[in-house]
Amino acid sequence: MHDCIVIGAGLVGASAARALAAAGRKVLLLDRGPAGAEASAAAAGMLAAQIEASADDLLLPLALAARDRYPELIAALERSGHRDLGLVTDGITLVALDDARARELEAQVDAQRALGLDAEWLDREALSKRHPGIGAEARGALLSPRDGAVNNAALTAAILADDARLGVEIAEGEEVTDLCVGGGRATGVRTARAVYDAEVVVLAAGAWTPTIRGLPRPVPVEPVRGQLALAPWPPGEPKGILFGRDAYIVPRGDDSLLGSTMERAGFEKATTGDGIRHIRTETGALLPALLTQAIRKTWSGLRPMTPDGLPIIGRDPDVAGLIYATGHGRNGILLGPLTGEIVRDLVVQGETSWPIAPYSISRFSSAAGH
Numbered sequence: 317m318h319d320c321i322v323i324g325a326g327l328v329g330a331s332a333a334r335a336l337a338a339a340g341r342k343v344l345l346l347d348r349g350p351a352g353a354e355a356s357a358a359a360a361g362m363l364a365a366q367i368e369a370s371a372d373d374l375l376l377p378l379a380l381a382a383r384d385r386y387p388e389l390i391a392a393l394e395r396s397g398h399r400d401l402g403l404v405t406d407g408i409t410l411v412a413l414d415d416a417r418a419r420e421l422e423a424q425v426d427a428q429r430a431l432g433l434d435a436e437w438l439d440r441e442a443l444s445k446r447h448p449g450i451g452a453e454a455r456g457a458l459l460s461p462r463d464g465a466v467n468n469a470a471l472t473a474a475i476l477a478d479d480a481r482l483g484v485e486i487a488e489g490e491e492v493t494d495l496c497v498g499g500g501r502a503t504g505v506r507t508a509r510a511v512y513d514a515e516v517v518v519l520a521a522g523a524w525t526p527t528i529r530g531l532p533r534p535v536p537v538e539p540v541r542g543q544l545a546l547a548p549w550p551p552g553e554p555k556g557i558l559f560g561r562d563a564y565i566v567p568r569g570d571d572s573l574l575g576s577t578m579e580r581a582g583f584e585k586a587t588t589g590d591g592i593r594h595i596r597t598e599t600g601a602l603l604p605a606l607l608t609q610a611i612r613k614t615w616s617g618l619r620p621m622t623p624d625g626l627p628i629i630g631r632d633p634d635v636a637g638l639i640y641a642t643g644h645g646r647n648g649i650l651l652g653p654l655t656g657e658i659v660r661d662l663v664v665q666g667e668t669s670w671p672i673a674p675y676s677i678s679r680f681s682s683a684a685g686h
Contacts (some may be wrong), residue, residue, distance in 0.1 A: 318342050319341040320344070320514055322346070323346055323518065324520035325345050325346070325352060326356035326520065327356040327471065327648060327652035328520045328522070328656065329518070329520030330345065330652075331475055332518050332520055332656040332659040334475055334479050334484070337483055338660075341516075344512055344514065345487070346490045346492055346512070348489070348524060349489065352473060354522060355523070355648055356469075356649070356652075359617065360573045361566065362464075363382075363383045363464045364408055365379035365380045365460075365463055366379075366428060366433060366463055367408050367410050368410075369428075370424065371430065375625075377671055380433075383464075386466065386653070390466070393475075393478065396481065401466060401471050402466055402568070404465050404557075407464065408460050408463040408557040409438070409458070409556060409557065409558050409559065410457055410459075411558060412458075413453040413454060413560060415455060417561075422437050436461065438457045449553045453601055463557075465557055465566050490508075492505045492521070495528055495530040496513075497530060500636060501515070501635060502637035502638040516637045516639065517637060517639070518659055519531075519640050519641060522644075522648075523618045523620040526538075532635045533634075535628065536680055537642055540579065541580075541618055542575060542617055542646075543591040543615075544573060545575070545596070546572070547574060547609040547611050550572075550603055550608075551605075553605060560602045561598055561601065563575065563598030563602070565602055577591045583618065585617065587616050591616075620648075624679075625645055627641075627644040628641075629659075630662070630675060639662055639663070641658075
C-alpha cells in the first residue's frame with residue numbers, strides 16, 4: 317500500500333509527488349497517458365507573476381512567491397545533474413498597442429509600485445531601445461523586470477526524473493476512473509486495471525479532473541485549448557519576452573514560441589488555421605520581422621480553467637485525505653512547484669503557512685448557496 321496517490325503527472329502532480337517523497341512518503345503517481353505530455357508540454361514556460369496581475373488580484377501573493385522560488389528550485393535540480401532548464405529572469409515586456417491600453421498599463425505600473433513591486437513604464441522611445449524591431453502600433457509597455465520563463469518541457473522531465481530518484485512509483489497509461497471513499501475519507505483510486513489503496517489522494521489531473529467518478533462535489537474545471545507555433549527568432553533582434561494583445565513571444569534557443577489562443581473546444585486538441593493566423597497576426601504586431609519567418613511547428617494543449625481563474629488548492633472539507641491541486645489554468649508552470657510544497661505541508665504537517673484560503677474548493681459551494 318502507498319501512503320499517497322497523486323493523480324496526474326504534469327508539473328503540478330510531479331512536483332507534489334517529489335515533495336511528498338522527499339518528506340519520506342511512499343508515493344504512487346498515476347497518469348492517463350505519458351507523464352508530462354499534456355498541458356505541461358504545451359506551454360511557453362512563462363513565469364509571469366506580475367504581467368497580468370492587478371494590485372488586488374487574489375493570486376498575486378502566491379504567484380510572486382512561486383516566481384521568486386524558481387532560482388532555488390533550478391539550482392537544486394542542477395545539483396541532481398539536470399541541465400538546460402532554460403531559466404531566464406530578465407523580465408517580461410507587456411506592450412500597449414493603443415492609447416487606451418497604454419493608460420491602463422501606466423496605472424498598473426503605479427499600482428504595483430505602490431505595493432513595493434518592481435515595475436517600469438517604458439515609453440515608445442525606451443521600448444524601441446529595448447526592442448528595436450517593435451511594431452508601429454506600440455505606444456509603450458509595462459516592464460516587469462523580475463518575471464521570466466523556464467523551459468517547461470525540460471523542467472517537467474527533470475522533476476519526473478527526481479521523482480524516480482526519490483522512489484516515486486510512476487504508472488503511465490493508468491487512467492483513474494473512480495475515487496474510492498469509505499467512512500468519510502479517501503481510501504484510494506480505481507483504474508481500468510486495478511484498485512490502488514492509499515490514505516491520501518491528490519487530485520492533480522488538470523482538465524481531466526471532473527471526469528473522475530466518486531468525487532464528493534463538482535469540480536468546476538474545464539479544458540481551454542491553447543494553440544502555439546514555433547518560428548526562428550528574427551535575426552538581429554535582441555531576445556526578450558514580449559506579451560501583447562492576447563499573444564506572446566518567448567525566445568527558446570534560436571527560435572521563438574508564439575502563442576496563444578483561448579478556445580473552449582472541449583477535449584479537441586487539433587490546431588486550426590484560424591488559430592494559427594490569429595497568433596501570426598498578433599505576434600506580428602509586436603515584432604513585424606516575425607512575419608517573414610516560416611512556422612516550423614504548431615501544437616496545442618488544454619489548460620485546466622476554473623470559472624474565476626484561480627486554482628483549486630487544499631483539502632476537501634468533507635472527505636479526509638482528499639487534496640485538490642488542479643485548475644491552474646495559464647499558471648501551471650509558474651505555480652506547479654510551489655503547489656507541490658503546499659500539498660506536502662498539508663499531508664505532513666496538517667496545515668500550511670501559505671495563504672491558500674482563496675483557492676479552496678468550498679468557494680464554489682458558497683457561490684451556489686449550498
